[in-house]
Amino acid sequence: MGSETYSQVGKAQPQIDALAKATGQAKYTADFNLPRMLVGKLLGSPHPHARVLSVDASKAIALKGVKAVVTGRDVLGKKYGMFKSRRDETGLALKARYVGDPVAAVAAVDEETALEALDLISIEYDVLPAVFDPEEAMKEGAPQLHDEYERNVVADTHYDFGDADAGFKESDHIREDHFFMQPNSHGCMEPRGVLVDYDITGKFTMWTSTQSPFHVRRDTSRALGIPLSKVRIIKPHVGGGFGGKIETHPMHIAAALLAMKTARPVQIILSREEEISITRIRAAMQIHVKTGVRKDGAIMAQYVKIIADSGAYSSTSIMMMYNAGLSCMIPYRIPNFKYDGYQVYTNKAVSGPFRGHGANQPRFAVESQLDMIAEDINMDPAALRLRNASQTGDTTISGLNFVSCELSRAIEESTKKAEWDKKRGRKETNRGIGMACGGFVCGARGAGHTASGTNIHVNEDGGVTVLSGASDIGQGCNSMMAQITAEELGIPVSDVTVIAADTETTPIDPGTFSSRVTFYSGNATLIAARQVKSQLAEIAATLMEASADDILFRDKKVFVKGSPDRFIPFGELVKRAEGFGHGRLIIGQGQWAPTNTQFPDRKTKWGNVSGSYSFSTQIAEVEVDRETGQVKVLDVTIGDDCGQVINPMSVEGQAEGSVYMGIGHAFLEQTIFGDNGQMMNPSFLDFKMATPLECAPATMVEVGKPDPIGPYGAKEIGEGLLITSVPAIVNAIYDAVGVRIKELPVTPEKILDALEKKETEGKS
Amino acid sequence: MKRELELNVNDELWEVNVEPHKTLLEVLREDIGFTGAKEGCGLGACGTCTVLVEGAPLLSCLTLALEVQHKRITTIEGLVEGGRPDPVQKAFIEHGAIQCGFCTPGNILSAKALLDRNPRASREEIEEALAGNLCRCTGYQKIVEAVESLVGSE
Numbered sequence: 001m002g003s004e005t006y007s008q009v010g011k012a013q014p015q016i017d018a019l020a021k022a023t024g025q026a027k028y029t030a031d032f033n034l035p036r037m038l039v040g041k042l043l044g045s046p047h048p049h050a051r052v053l054s055v056d057a058s059k060a061i062a063l064k065g066v067k068a069v070v071t072g073r074d075v076l077g078k079k080y081g082m083f084k085s086r087r088d089e090t091g092l093a094l095k096a097r098y099v100g101d102p103v104a105a106v107a108a109v110d111e112e113t114a115l116e117a118l119d120l121i122s123i124e125y126d127v128l129p130a131v132f133d134p135e136e137a138m139k140e141g142a143p144q145l146h147d148e149y150e151r152n153v154v155a156d157t158h159y160d161f162g163d164a165d166a167g168f169k170e171s172d173h174i175r176e177d178h179f180f181m182q183p184n185s186h187g188c189m190e191p192r193g194v195l196v197d198y199d200i201t202g203k204f205t206m207w208t209s210t211q212s213p214f215h216v217r218r219d220t221s222r223a224l225g226i227p228l229s230k231v232r233i234i235k236p237h238v239g240g241g242f243g244g245k246i247e248t249h250p251m252h253i254a255a256a257l258l259a260m261k262t263a264r265p266v267q268i269i270l271s272r273e274e275e276i277s278i279t280r281i282r283a284a285m286q287i288h289v290k291t292g293v294r295k296d297g298a299i300m301a302q303y304v305k306i307i308a309d310s311g312a313y314s315s316t317s318i319m320m321m322y323n324a325g326l327s328c329m330i331p332y333r334i335p336n337f338k339y340d341g342y343q344v345y346t347n348k349a350v351s352g353p354f355r356g357h358g359a360n361q362p363r364f365a366v367e368s369q370l371d372m373i374a375e376d377i378n379m380d381p382a383a384l385r386l387r388n389a390s391q392t393g394d395t396t397i398s399g400l401n402f403v404s405c406e407l408s409r410a411i412e413e414s415t416k417k418a419e420w421d422k423k424r425g426r427k428e429t430n431r432g433i434g435m436a437c438g439g440f441v442c443g444a445r446g447a448g449h450t451a452s453g454t455n456i457h458v459n460e461d462g463g464v465t466v467l468s469g470a471s472d473i474g475q476g477c478n479s480m481m482a483q484i485t486a487e488e489l490g491i492p493v494s495d496v497t498v499i500a501a502d503t504e505t506t507p508i509d510p511g512t513f514s515s516r517v518t519f520y521s522g523n524a525t526l527i528a529a530r531q532v533k534s535q536l537a538e539i540a541a542t543l544m545e546a547s548a549d550d551i552l553f554r555d556k557k558v559f560v561k562g563s564p565d566r567f568i569p570f571g572e573l574v575k576r577a578e579g580f581g582h583g584r585l586i587i588g589q590g591q592w593a594p595t596n597t598q599f600p601d602r603k604t605k606w607g608n609v610s611g612s613y614s615f616s617t618q619i620a621e622v623e624v625d626r627e628t629g630q631v632k633v634l635d636v637t638i639g640d641d642c643g644q645v646i647n648p649m650s651v652e653g654q655a656e657g658s659v660y661m662g663i664g665h666a667f668l669e670q671t672i673f674g675d676n677g678q679m680m681n682p683s684f685l686d687f688k689m690a691t692p693l694e695c696a697p698a699t700m701v702e703v704g705k706p707d708p709i710g711p712y713g714a715k716e717i718g719e720g721l722l723i724t725s726v727p728a729i730v731n732a733i734y735d736a737v738g739v740r741i742k743e744l745p746v747t748p749e750k751i752l753d754a755l756e757k758k759e760t761e762g763k764s
Numbered sequence: 765m766k767r768e769l770e771l772n773v774n775d776e777l778w779e780v781n782v783e784p785h786k787t788l789l790e791v792l793r794e795d796i797g798f799t800g801a802k803e804g805c806g807l808g809a810c811g812t813c814t815v816l817v818e819g820a821p822l823l824s825c826l827t828l829a830l831e832v833q834h835k836r837i838t839t840i841e842g843l844v845e846g847g848r849p850d851p852v853q854k855a856f857i858e859h860g861a862i863q864c865g866f867c868t869p870g871n872i873l874s875a876k877a878l879l880d881r882n883p884r885a886s887r888e889e890i891e892e893a894l895a896g897n898l899c900r901c902t903g904y905q906k907i908v909e910a911v912e913s914l915v916g917s918e
């Protein structure tokens with residue numbers, strides 16, 4: 001992991017802004033305030049499906065302190081969205097498609113007045129029939145949410161690689177099973193918000209809690225018909241995203257409109273209730289898996305069918321359904337693979353990207369089924385996985401190419417560490433151990449621009465400023481870029497300032513998603529830092545009469561190789577550089593995207609979408625209480641091939657965070673919908689997440705080797721680990737008490753019911 | 765009808781003129797300017813708004829400012845003394861217990877109150893004391909380790 005040749009890479013470091021966060025100085029969107037600022041509030045539809053016929057806001061406007069009301073008639077009706085082919089949002093709806101769908105917004109002098117004004121807006125609706133179940137929504141004659149999508153199928157994704165039928169024929173054993181993964185909230189601790197300042201030149205400046213400022217800029221400009229360059233988005237500290245804050249939200253459009261209308265700054269901060277119920281959730285999926293294996297455990301064919309609940313809008317549907325299928329092909333060699341994915345509109349809260357985007361649900365299904373198959377053919381589940389594990393150099397039948405893959409090692413090392421052989425199958429103790437494997441992209445190739453960029457300026461005193469479009473949402477990418485810069489220039493991390501992201505001053509960037517940031521922005525930073533280095537090395541070489549190739553940067557000094565006494569302090573070199581030649585600045589510019597990827601073929605979906613892939617094994621140990629049905633996760637062991645680790649502290653943080661989140665997903669978390677499609681539990685009192693009391697310690701074993709493409713050989717870890725948490729737990733429960741839960745979340749009732757059923761079956 | 769309140773926050777007296785139904789969280793953030801206390805839920809379910817009142821953790825989103833007049837209120841900003849962070853703040857930094865940071869002020873203050881009251885807190889006691897401070901990023905492991913590192917260290 002750590003290497004002696006590196007001064008920074010591989011060394012555990014707190015985040016560069018940890019002190020600001022620990023002392024309350026870090027500023028999040030809600031902490032900003034502008035003179036004459038108004039407070040904005042959104043009004044949601046009370047109906048799951050209804051056309052807005054008329055709006056009477058006169059009473060609201062008449063209320064003292066209310067400055068403006070806007071509705072769907074104030075936006076252009078120009079659709080925006082993450083994917084060009086699936087744009088279906090306008091900001092404020094003229095046709096509401098779920099309970100809470102924002103249809104109007106108000107700006108007032110304070111929150112109380114704004115809330116009072118919402119009650120005074122009267123809207124006449126034409127209530128339409130609604131549909132809440134995706135399978136119902138797919139039927140002929142079901143209420144249609146969006147005119148363009150018959151039977152409400154917004155993503156219709158199919159793969160057919162190899163010959164699945166032939167593969168099943170060659171199989172000695174075939175299983176078909178059905179699974180369900182529940183809808184879920186991201187639960188970011190910071191509810192999202194936006195502050196917009198609109199000036200006399202027509203320019204909007206927005207501070208907002210986002211994972212992708214450039215995306216918000218694009219959508220805002222589209223929805224309001226204003227030039228892109230008239231919108232500036234600044235990302236302050238963001239209190240978590242987990243995929244939920246990638247996209248533009250109606251609050252962005254509403255706040256911009258209100259600011260324009262009132263010529264005053266407007267801030268909208270979502271309440272927790274809104275944060276859970278009118279942003280994004282994880283898509284519930286029905287997953288059908290059919291897998292055929294030979295006696296020796298070799299997977300011969302797999303068929304996966306998924307029906308995903310989209311909710312009212314598309315969000316990243318085509319990407320999510322693509323990912324759901326693709327992610328099935330990563331961890332194991334599957335010679336024949338067929339997939340049918342359908343994402344279907346319903347009149348409920350909107351599904352969107354969530355850490356592990358589309359991969360969590362099929363992973364839960366496939367990994368559960370693999371354990372069932374292992375039992376059927378009397379094989380150890382670890383051996384079954386090892387038998388099929390992907391290897392370095394593999395190209396999958398769908399075109400994914402693995403330039404590095406240590407999955408076999410991950411399985412071997414983690415089972416050793418967890419004492420798998422010793423702990424498996426001790427049913428009498430009510431303790432069990434289970435595993436799951438997975439893999440994930442390091443940034444999927446999108447259509448159009450995917451590169452990231454970094455600019456580095458060296459200041460006169462040797463301090464260094466890094467400008468990047470990457471979005472740190474708490475995962476620590478600013479620290480990653482500081483560490484890489486410090487490594488290259490031989491300076492301490494504390495001498496590096498990172499400015500990111502601001503659409504006006506930092507390079508254009510797609511955003512934080514798809515586990516792309518270390519891979520892309522890390523490499524862009526590396527390129528920029530090496531440019532700075534070579535500019536400075538040239539000058540140092542002249543000053544010290546050496547060859548530029550022999551110049552080394554370390555300990556804030558610039559040396560001639562082999563002569564520790566011949567050096568110039570870094571700051572002094574920068575100063576001397578200023579007067580060099582005609583006087584010069586030291587500036588580095590890097591931009592990077594992998595060159596070994598292709599956009600998947602539109603028809604067949606063949607193509608290598610990511611420069612590299614991470615691989616992981618997760619082993620959970622649980623104890624089940626047969627009396628109460630309660631399950632306690634005791635221990636988790638992780639073998640993760642995330643390549644060369646840049647910051648072990650951050651990597652552990654991602655791993656521990658994934659284990660924690662997986663425990664919540666397995667047992668506690670789920671968004672519940674009422675008869676009208678309305679969310680029933682949009683509060684932290686009712687939407688439960690794990691606390692320290694439910695958490696389990698996670699131990700990581702080192703398995704990764706430097707990847708040939710990632711910066712210093714680093715790969716992703718932020719998402720790929722979460723996808724294996726839930727199936728490892730579910731498999732461990734089976735090992736403990738012999739019950740298989742196929743519908744999440746695992747609740748004490750489900751465990752007790754299954755135990756009872758098992759007992760009666762055993763007797764009869 | 766607004767009322768004149770006198771609040772003792774971080775060892776300073778603040779006079780504010782606010783509606784009597786304003787919560788302590790609102791007054792701290794909007795009227796005084798200590799934005800370290802965060803509103804994660806506004807309903808007493810997340811702990812991001814935690815402050816100390818007479819050294820004990822209190823959810824400022826559920827507390828009226830008017831109720832805590834003349835009491836010693838400490839926010840995260842008040843733990844810094846002479847430009848130096850408190851040992852609990854330092855431990856959180858050094859142990860990597862901070863990711864997005866939104867839960868951090870609340871977690872640090874709850875930990876501080878625990879350690880002041882029970883400097884030999886066990887792991888279970890730490891977990892229990894922090895159970896009201898949700899964190900979505902870290903998985904709590906490093907938070908608990910940070911607090912554990914201070915147990916019995918004085």
Ligand code: FES
Pocket residue numbers: 802803804805806807808809810811812813814823824825826
């Ligand atoms: S904001 Fe006070 S407990 Fe959540």
Ligand code: FES
Pocket residue numbers: 189239240474861862863864865866867868898899900901902
């Ligand atoms: S660090 Fe993000 S919520 Fe705790």
